[in-house]
Amino acid sequence: MKGGGPAERGQPDHYLVQHVREALAADPRVGELHVEVTMAGDRVFITGAVPSEERRTVIAAVVEELLPDHEVSNHVTVEPISGVPEVEQLG
Amino acid sequence: MIRVAAAGDLHFGADLRGTLRPHLESLLERADLLLLAGDLTRVGDPGEAAILAEELGDPPLPVVAVLGNHDYQSDREAEVRKLLSESGIQVLEGESVVIEFDGQRVGIAGSKGFGGGFAGACGSDFGEPEMKAFIRHTKEIAEELEGALSGLDTNVRVVLLHYAPIEQTLQGERPEIYPFLGSYLLGEAVDRAGADLVIHGHAHRGTEKGVTPGGVPVRNVALPVIRRPYNVYCLEDGRPLS
Numbered sequence: 001m002k003g004g005g006p007a008e009r010g011q012p013d014h015y016l017v018q019h020v021r022e023a024l025a026a027d028p029r030v031g032e033l034h035v036e037v038t039m040a041g042d043r044v045f046i047t048g049a050v051p052s053e054e055r056r057t058v059i060a061a062v063v064e065e066l067l068p069d070h071e072v073s074n075h076v077t078v079e080p081i082s083g084v085p086e087v088e089q090l091g
Numbered sequence: 092m093i094r095v096a097a098a099g100d101l102h103f104g105a106d107l108r109g110t111l112r113p114h115l116e117s118l119l120e121r122a123d124l125l126l127l128a129g130d131l132t133r134v135g136d137p138g139e140a141a142i143l144a145e146e147l148g149d150p151p152l153p154v155v156a157v158l159g160n161h162d163y164q165s166d167r168e169a170e171v172r173k174l175l176s177e178s179g180i181q182v183l184e185g186e187s188v189v190i191e192f193d194g195q196r197v198g199i200a201g202s203k204g205f206g207g208g209f210a211g212a213c214g215s216d217f218g219e220p221e222m223k224a225f226i227r228h229t230k231e232i233a234e235e236l237e238g239a240l241s242g243l244d245t246n247v248r249v250v251l252l253h254y255a256p257i258e259q260t261l262q263g264e265r266p267e268i269y270p271f272l273g274s275y276l277l278g279e280a281v282d283r284a285g286a287d288l289v290i291h292g293h294a295h296r297g298t299e300k301g302v303t304p305g306g307v308p309v310r311n312v313a314l315p316v317i318r319r320p321y322n323v324y325c326l327e328d329g330r331p332l333s
Contacts, residue, residue, distance in 0.1 A: 031102075031134035031164060034295045034315070049315065054106040081110050083319035085096065085121060090288065090308050090324055 013039045016067070020044065023066050029058050035076060037063070043071045049079040093197050093247050096121060098321035099128030099292020100313040102161060103143040104136075111146045114320035119151045122323050123192050127180070128292035128312050129159025129203055129253025137170040144178035153190050155181045157201045159253035159293060183251065185235030187243050198243030200284075202236045204254030204277050204291070205229040208270030233276035240284035247326050250281050250307075252291040259301030260311035261294045278303045287326050 017037050024032045032055070035048035044063055050056050060074040096118060101111070118125060132139035140162075147154060162171050172182045181188050183201025190197045207214050207229040216226040240250060255261055255273030264272060272294050281289055282305030289303065292313040299316050301309040312322060 028134050028136070028165070031161060051102070051110070051314075052106040055104075079315075079318075081101075081107070081114060081314065081320050085114075085319050085321050085323055086317070087094075087121070087323040087325065088310075090326055 020063055020066060023062055024059060027062050030055070030062055032059060035059060039070075042069065043073060045073045045075060047075045049077045051078070051080055053078050092325055092327045093124075093192065093195060094122040095124060095126060095197075095249060095288065095290070095324045095326065096321045097126040097128060097290045097310065097312040097324065098314060098317070099253070099290070099311075100130040100159070100295065100315065101127065101143065102130055102133045103146070104133040104139045105142055108142055108146065111143075111320065112148070115147065118321075122152065122321075124153040124155065124190060124197065124199075125150070125321065126199070126249070126251050126290050126312075127154065127156035128251060128290050129157045130161040130292060130313075131156060131158065131175070132162050132171060135162045135165040135167055135171055137167055137174050140171040140174045144175055144180065147178070147180065150179055153181070154179065155183060155188060155190075155199050155201060155251060157183055157203050157251050157253050159203060183239075185232065185239055187239040189243065189245055195247065196245040197247045197249065198240075198245035199249045199251055200236060200239040200243060200286075201251035202232055202239070202277075204236075204252040204256070205232050205274060206254060206271045207274035207276060209258045209273070209275045212266075212269065213275060214270060229274045229276050233274070233280040236277065237280035237284045240281065240286060247288075248286045249326075250286045250289040252277060252289065253293050255291050255294055255297070255309075255311065256281055256289055257301050257303055257309050260291065260297050260299065260309055262298045263296040264294050272297075278305075278309075281305070281307055288324055290324075 187200040256278035289309040295315040
């Protein structure tokens with residue numbers, strides 16, 4: 001039977017991605033449940049939309065703190081509250 | 092006619108100060124009341140609630156809200172609720188409020204709601220204590236909601252939730268997480284008691300429009316769904332306009 005640790009089974013990314021998501025939710029600077037995290041090798045990609053530039057920057061900072069040896073690609077976009085309300089007549 | 096403005100998932104914090112107020116200036120011209128469908132704050136910090144209250148200012152029209160899961164994150168939801176209430180925002184949890192306009196009475200029954208899933212793909216009140224507690228919590232919330240709604244003797248009855256009462260307005264979300272986004276027990280409570288409109292949030296990737304199996308219109312007003320500061324739903328005399 002082939003032995004080997006988690007690294008050899010290719011598991012770390014699988015778990016790390018979820019650890020990053022948990023950190024983004026739990027970190028009081030962020031509290032973000034709606035950002036997507038993916039990993040490829042030593043790169044981490046974060047995508048999604050947040051309402052402020054500050055929030056976008058802090059998300060990347062949290063990921064960098066958690067994975068200092070990874071390169072963080074921050075593709076999160078800023079979508080501020082905007083637009084004209086729609087009026088719907090129900091019926 | 093009653094014009095109900097609604098928005099959910101504001102996730103307010105210091106970084107959003109000043110971003111909502113400009114959109115509220117025309118609110119009085121467009122709507123008779125404003126409903127906020129939970130996740131008012133980012134992590135449930137009373138400081139964030141204070142910033143939202145400041146942003147809403149002295150509301151020119153009635154503002155009714157429910158809390159969402161984010162508002163519980165810091166275990167300070169009672170403070171969040173108190174702070175908002177003291178700022179003129181009515182925060183409902185298994186309760187109702189009646190607002191009168193020009194001889195019409197609008198009743199709003201509100202609750203955060205909770206998860207559990209939808210008929211055919213949901214948790215059951217069975218097994219480990221933790222599983223029973225999860226589902227029983229939703230059952231209790233649904234019973235409270237039904238009681239609050241049934242007690243309303245008004246021209247128009249609106250239900251305000253954070254969690255979803257139907258699957259339809261979750262479309263766009265991964266089906267695997269539906270049990271964490273809502274429960275059929277909420278929809279069943281609405282259909283038993285009867286209502287003219289259900290407003291909810293929580294499902295950022297969901298769909299705005301749906302209907303309960305009993306025919307009550309449901310609107311998911313999470314900001315990432317409606318992509319506007321709020322939407323307005325017009326109802327007349329207890330029944331939707333035809």
